[in-house]
Amino acid sequence: MKEKFKVTPWEVSGKIDYDKLIKEFGVSKIDESLLKRIEKHTGELHFALRRKLFFAHRDLNWLLDEYEKGNKFFLYTGCGPSGPLHLGHLGTWIFTKWLQDKFGVELWFQFTDDEKFLFKDKSYEEIQKWTSENMLDVIALGFDPKKTHFLIDTKHASLLYPEAIKVAKRLTFSTVKAAFGFNDSRNVGEIFYTSMQAVPAFLPSVIEKKKIPCLIPLGIDQDTHFRVSRDIIPKLGYYKPAIIHGVFLPPLTGIESKMSSSNSDMAILTTDSPKEVEKKIKKYAFSGGRDTIEEHRKKGGNSDIDVSFQYLRMFFEPNDEKLAQIENDYKSGNLLTSELKEILIKKINEFLAEHQKKREKAKKEIDKFIFKTK
Amino acid sequence: MKEKFKVTPWEVSGKIDYDKLIKEFGVSKIDESLLKRIEKHTGELHFALRRKLFFAHRDLNWLLDEYEKGNKFFLYTGCGPSGPLHLGHLGTWIFTKWLQDKFGVELWFQFTDDEKFLFKDKSYEEIQKWTSENMLDVIALGFDPKKTHFLIDTKHASLLYPEAIKVAKRLTFSTVKAAFGFNDSRNVGEIFYTSMQAVPAFLPSVIEKKKIPCLIPLGIDQDTHFRVSRDIIPKLGYYKPAIIHGVFLPPLTGIESKMSSSNSDMAILTTDSPKEVEKKIKKYAFSGGRDTIEEHRKKGGNSDIDVSFQYLRMFFEPNDEKLAQIENDYKSGNLLTSELKEILIKKINEFLAEHQKKREKAKKEIDKFIFKTK
Numbered sequence: 099m100k101e102k103f104k105v106t107p108w109e110v111s112g113k114i115d116y117d118k119l120i121k122e123f124g125v126s127k128i129d130e131s132l133l134k135r136i137e138k139h140t141g142e143l144h145f146a147l148r149r150k151l152f153f154a155h156r157d158l159n160w161l162l163d164e165y166e167k168g169n170k171f172f173l174y175t176g177c178g179p180s181g182p183l184h185l186g187h188l189g190t191w192i193f194t195k196w197l198q199d200k201f202g203v204e205l206w207f208q209f210t211d212d213e214k215f216l217f218k219d220k221s222y223e224e225i226q227k228w229t230s231e232n233m234l235d236v237i238a239l240g241f242d243p244k245k246t247h248f249l250i251d252t253k254h255a256s257l258l259y260p261e262a263i264k265v266a267k268r269l270t271f272s273t274v275k276a277a278f279g280f281n282d283s284r285n286v287g288e289i290f291y292t293s294m295q296a297v298p299a300f301l302p303s304v305i306e307k308k309k310i311p312c313l314i315p316l317g318i319d320q321d322t323h324f325r326v327s328r329d330i331i332p333k334l335g336y337y338k339p340a341i342i343h344g345v346f347l348p349p350l351t352g353i354e355s356k357m358s359s360s361n362s363d364m365a366i367l368t369t370d371s372p373k374e375v376e377k378k379i380k381k382y383a384f385s386g387g388r389d390t391i392e393e394h395r396k397k398g399g400n401s402d403i404d405v406s407f408q409y410l411r412m413f414f415e416p417n418d419e420k421l422a423q424i425e426n427d428y429k430s431g432n433l434l435t436s437e438l439k440e441i442l443i444k445k446i447n448e449f450l451a452e453h454q455k456k457r458e459k460a461k462k463e464i465d466k467f468i469f470k471t472k
Numbered sequence: 473m474k475e476k477f478k479v480t481p482w483e484v485s486g487k488i489d490y491d492k493l494i495k496e497f498g499v500s501k502i503d504e505s506l507l508k509r510i511e512k513h514t515g516e517l518h519f520a521l522r523r524k525l526f527f528a529h530r531d532l533n534w535l536l537d538e539y540e541k542g543n544k545f546f547l548y549t550g551c552g553p554s555g556p557l558h559l560g561h562l563g564t565w566i567f568t569k570w571l572q573d574k575f576g577v578e579l580w581f582q583f584t585d586d587e588k589f590l591f592k593d594k595s596y597e598e599i600q601k602w603t604s605e606n607m608l609d610v611i612a613l614g615f616d617p618k619k620t621h622f623l624i625d626t627k628h629a630s631l632l633y634p635e636a637i638k639v640a641k642r643l644t645f646s647t648v649k650a651a652f653g654f655n656d657s658r659n660v661g662e663i664f665y666t667s668m669q670a671v672p673a674f675l676p677s678v679i680e681k682k683k684i685p686c687l688i689p690l691g692i693d694q695d696t697h698f699r700v701s702r703d704i705i706p707k708l709g710y711y712k713p714a715i716i717h718g719v720f721l722p723p724l725t726g727i728e729s730k731m732s733s734s735n736s737d738m739a740i741l742t743t744d745s746p747k748e749v750e751k752k753i754k755k756y757a758f759s760g761g762r763d764t765i766e767e768h769r770k771k772g773g774n775s776d777i778d779v780s781f782q783y784l785r786m787f788f789e790p791n792d793e794k795l796a797q798i799e800n801d802y803k804s805g806n807l808l809t810s811e812l813k814e815i816l817i818k819k820i821n822e823f824l825a826e827h828q829k830k831r832e833k834a835k836k837e838i839d840k841f842i843f844k845t846k
Contacts, residue, residue, distance in 0.1 A: 212637050222638060255633035260626040263586050264596060266661030271645065274660055286648055287640030290664035 110356040125154040140200040145416045154343040161340040171311035174298045176208035179228040183235045184365035186347035186357030205246045206298045212251040216287040237460035247469040262293040268330045296327035300336035312339035350382040372447045387435035398431040406442045414445035484730040499528040514574040519790045528717040535714040545685035548672045550582035553602040557609045558739035560721035560731030579620045580672045586625040590661040611834035621843040636667040642704045670701035674710035686713035724756040746821045761809035772805040780816045788819035
């Protein structure tokens with residue numbers, strides 16, 4: 099029996115077959131030669147690349163061609179503010195910051211408050227509150243304020259909407275319908291919205307009045323937006339944006355689907371206390387261990403389905419040797435699930451202690467990040 | 473055989489049966505008692521009301537109830553900038569100015585540059601050029617700059633878009649499809665657009681943080697936008713806007729359809745020279761006269777289908793007695809078509825000489841009219 103999975107910008111469910119997604123979406127796998135090419139510029143490879151957490155791309159070779167010719171790109175990523183952020187959100191942005199640091203490039207960061215208001219059963223005011231909250235988490239990750247520009251769709255609409263209608267004019271409902279699986283009962287804001295998400299991919303070119311290459315790091319669920327707009331952007335006179343696609347951090351309950359803050363018990367939030375982290379991991383983190391300690395010692399655990407191990411692999415243990423050691427110990431039965439969980443809890447709480455300190459400091463820094471129109 | 477006609481915001485064709493439109497659109501006829509009620513406040517009736525050029529309404533009695541309770545309304549009308557303006561455009565705005573003067577109220581004037589860009593095969597730059605040009609004509613009509621606020625959809629998007637998405641969230645494609653006759657090949661900007669046109673009907677209430685009644689004077693072809701949004705606006709916490717509907721000034725070629733600047737020979741443009749006006753009226757203005765002078769003297773002309781007479785009735789001869797005299801003379805055969813045309817040409821050129829002088833002066837006044845966000 100085939101397992102069914104679904105990946106759209108607004109729903110991710112089931113056990114995701116990333117190889118199948120590569121084919122379906124028509125993106126390219128990041129192969130060893132491309133990794134080598136990146137390493138040539140960055141000096142080392144981020145573990146998210148080594149471990150193929152960023153596993154696919156569109157036009158990354160072209161982007162590096164341009165870069166090697168001296169044509170610097172900018173980065174564009176974003177956040178849909180509809181609730182508290184969790185570790186799954188941070189992964190893409192931490193990797194984005196690494197790209198910013200290694201390539202020394204500008205980053206445009208879009209907060210799609212319009213999207214979340216239009217797609218979620220939440221009030222405008224609530225979405226605005228989460229926009230402010232989520233900005234703190236992004237700032238806390240340490241982006242360079244001189245090179246990082248926040249765009250908030252509603253606040254920057256005078257900048258974004260005039261460009262969005264240029265995208266919209268070339269995009270029919272038929273296309274949007276097919277790409278996103280919409281029907282006629284969708285609201286007209288949802289139907290228009292992808293035009294707004296397209297804009298930051300060429301806005302710096304509009305502002306600078308010259309064509310600048312763009313690289314978009316994103317979770318692969320967001321690819322559909324750009325599959326639609328990448329065909330349109332060159333017709334407006336700008337480069338097709340390059341994309342680098344990431345996998346999803348799974349929820350606590352198991353390695354299917356993706357972490358979501360709709361149920362805060364299933365996600366580690368950036369604002370969780372050490373106690374909450376401990377409780378969540380101990381109570382909910384799906385274990386690849388055996389039913390009894392005896393059996394575990396004898397047969398060992400299954401790290402592939404163990405959420406705690408996967409969080410170490412995907413987020414908290416950048417050192418490959420240490421990770422291999424933990425995996426071997428777990429598989430051989432030397433390391434019990436409870437011990438594995440303790441390792442993870444300690445790592446998460448160290449990370450969050452630091453993050454929450456920076457998040458507090460970020461309250462005074464928001465203004466430095468919000469893009470100022472002249 | 474039934475005559476077919478079509479009235480949508482983007483197409484008006486055929487011989488319009490206004491009584492049928494009243495039924496189809498579900499609006500109310502302006503009756504004598506309502507005219508008396510208006511006259512009580514204005515002291516006199518504008519000829520556009522006396523002659524039923526503004527002939528229908530929605531909730532005008534409610535608006536006057538509120539006004540009589542001391543709850544002042546504001547006016548909202550607009551312009552779709554896609555080409556030079558013609559007399560047909562000015563009619564609604566001259567009447568709007570009369571309302572502003574008589575009731576002493578604020579006017580919000582929307583320039584829907586996004587709409588025209590999305591619906592017309594014209595470049596963004598061309599639409600921007602026409603926006604600037606059209607603003608001059610509006611200013612030339614003498615609106616009070618202290619009480620008149622221009623909103624340009626793209627420039628004021630930071631003000632309009634956040635409110636438009638609140639409308640959009642409650643508006644499905646099914647509804648828009650049915651109301652405007654769209655199909656799936658429409659672009660997503662066209663589908664979203666009516667949300668932007670809804671906003672000025674409640675924006676002053678948003679800004680002032682209190683519910684303010686709104687009266688929209690418009691050509692009846694624009695009614696569809698508000699038929700859709702009037703149901704939504706109260707759900708956002710504001711009053712349903714009242715509307716007063718005008719007939720269309722016919723093109724030079726005959727009393728069907730409406731004047732349009734797509735073919736500049738069929739319209740009197742605000743920038744036409746006296747020579748152009750003379751040529752257009754003489755060459756194109758459809759005549760209700762007879763084939764020969766002899767026949768005309770004997771049987772008289774038909775003022776109902778005579779475009780020159782209709783322009784006098786609808787625009788250039790506010791004096792009822794003088795108009796009746798001209799009509800009688802024409803019907804009796806005393807007045808020839810060529811003589812009627814001379815009367816009109818003189819009137820138009822007097823009006824345009826003054827208008828063009830004010831239009832030139834308006835170039836220095838644009839800034840006073842464009843709404844400043846705090």
